[in-house]
Amino acid sequence: MFSSDVYTRRREILKKRVGSGIILLPGNEESGINYADNHYHFRQDSTFLYYTGINKPHLAVIIDIDADKEILFGDEATIDELVWTGPVPSCKNLADSAGLHTHRPYDEMEKYLHTYRADRNIYFLPPYRPEHLLKLQKVLGGSNREIRDQVSVPLIKAIVDQRSYKTAEERSLIEEAVNITCEMHVEAMRSARPGMKEYEVMSRVHQKALEHNGQLSFPIILTVNGQTLHNHYYGNTLSDGDMVLCDAGAEIGMGYAGDMTRTFPVGKRFTNLQREIYDIVLQAQQSAIDALAPGIEFREVHLIACRKIFEGLKAVGLTKGDPHEAVEAGAHTLFFQCGLGHMMGLDVHDMENLGEEYVGYTDELKKSKEFGLKSLRLGRKLEPGFVVTVEPGIYIIPELIDQWKETQKHKAFINYDKLDDVRDFGGIRIEDDFIITEEGTDLLGNPLPKTVEEIEEIRRETLQEIQIHN
Ligand SMILES: [Mn+2]
Structure with missing residues (x-):
């Protein structure tokens, strides 16, 4: 973790922005997989991590702005627990490490809130785990609905305003996560x-994260069916002629994430069509990267990539007409159904638990409800310090083609008769991570092979090695 002053300073800023009242920040609990004592890997709440750095379950922090108190609530380990866990830091040690100078038993949190709730506002974030909701209900009363209605928008906005701007120390931690992520992709x-199964390759990708004492920032996507955006099935056999889409990222101990995607041929080379489509995605990504700078809306960067994709597909004969008009109408969403990227930081989709409308959009710029744009998690103007992913793709989804074809949707822009030939093409996505700077943007982490030539070179070397060994 950072030194205690980093957390103290972060909380000072938060207190100033919120102004008055009581801020309640519950940490996460251990969660049983199939019985209480067999836990999932523990993941601390990211906002709790951001303001305390403490990566332990069953803790909460109260920041009482009016009384000028910051209290860590937690319990000392009993001797019975120590028998199983070995020595653990005391609550005083934990509190000191975060610059919190008071600590109290966990149960006193409820008493504290009950004592002051009549004359102070209690601010809390949207609950995303059932135990958060139960705790809030215990303290505040009311139904699930009532609790959700009381979520504090000023607190959400203050936190988004702080966590969106990554400091130099945060940038270097994100780059650490991205560099492990690069190694995961080289390994794939x-x-x-x-002849291998997808799960065999996936397990090696996972191993790279573990080897660096990391975790996954989200479940690995590694599939020959890249047209399914979030495909978590790993049972297919890789055959020459297929492409593998691998979307994976590491999370380091401090909680920061990486998130990248590469698509590569199972054999030594892409087929001609695969190469053509790959280059369209790559050009779309490059045109988006070239546009990244403070002041441009990410929504606009997304639309630049959409037009590039449409233009490229026109050259291949799958689309027709004016790219501006086509993208305006939404015709490109037959091939690119999702958004260009998202914020990244302590969460792979940073702060998504606080609400996309606050993280990716503003009071002036609201998220669209249209197919395609409704999946764009980030639309707002970029600013120095924002960390974003840029991940265009082309996804040939037979079910979607059939549905559109039936009504000849956007027929002025789509060559439906040509689509039969590419029905089983699959999908391609290319994703890298960037930080917005005063001047424009920097790629985070080491560059990872990306052009057709670079990727084919790795595949050639890899497959030649096996021939020698055989
Ligand atoms: Mn991503």
Whole structure:
């Protein structure tokens, strides 16, 4: 974790912005997989991590702005617990590490809130785990609905205003996560061979994160069916002629995430069509990267990539007409159904638990409800310090083609008769992570092979090695 002054300073800023009242920040609990004592990997709440750095379950912090108190609520381990866990830091040690100078038993949190709730506002964030909701209900009373209605928008906005701007120390931690992520992708490209199962390659990608004492920032997507955006099935066999889409990221101990995607051939080379489509996605990504700068709306960057995709597909003969008009009408969403990217930081989709409308949009710029744009998590103007992913793709989804074809949707822009030939093409996505700077943007982490030539070179080397060994 950072030194205690970093957390003290972060809380000072938060207190100033919120002004008055009581801020309640509950940490996360251990969560049983199939019985209480067999836990999922523990993941601390990211906002709790941001303001305390403490990565332990069953804690909460109260920041009482009016009384000028910051209290850590937690329990000392009993001797019975120590028998199983070995020595653990005392609550005083934990509190000191975060610059919190008072600590109290966990149960006193409820008493504290009950004592002051009549004359002070209690601010809390949207609950995303059932136990958060139960705790809030215990303290505040009311139904699930009533609790959700009382979520504090000023607190959400103050936190988003702080966590969106990554400091130099945060940037270097994110780059650490991105560099492990790069190694995970090189491992995928260097281990996949025809005849292997997807899960065999996936397990090696996961191992790279573990090898660096990291975790996954989200479940790995590694599939020959890249057209399914979030495909978590790993049972297919890799065959020459297929492409593997791998979307994976590491999370380091401090909680920061990486998130990248590469698509590569199972054999030594892409087919001609795969290469053509790959280059369209790559050009779309490059045109988006070139546009990244403070002041531009990410929604506009997204639309630049959409037009590039449409233009490229026109050259291949799958689309027709004016790219501006086509994208305006939404015709490109037959091939690119989702958003160009999202914020990244302590969460792979940073702060998504606080609400996309506050993280990715503003009071002036609201999220669209249209197919395509409704999946764009980030629309707002970019500012220095924002960390974003840029991940365009082309996804040929047979079910979607059939549905559109039936009504000849956007027929002025789509060559439906040509689509039959590419029905089983699959999908391609290319994703890298960027920080917005005063001048424009910087790629985070080490560059990872990305062009057709670079990727084919790795595949050629990899498959030649096996021939030698055989
Ligand atoms: Mn992503």
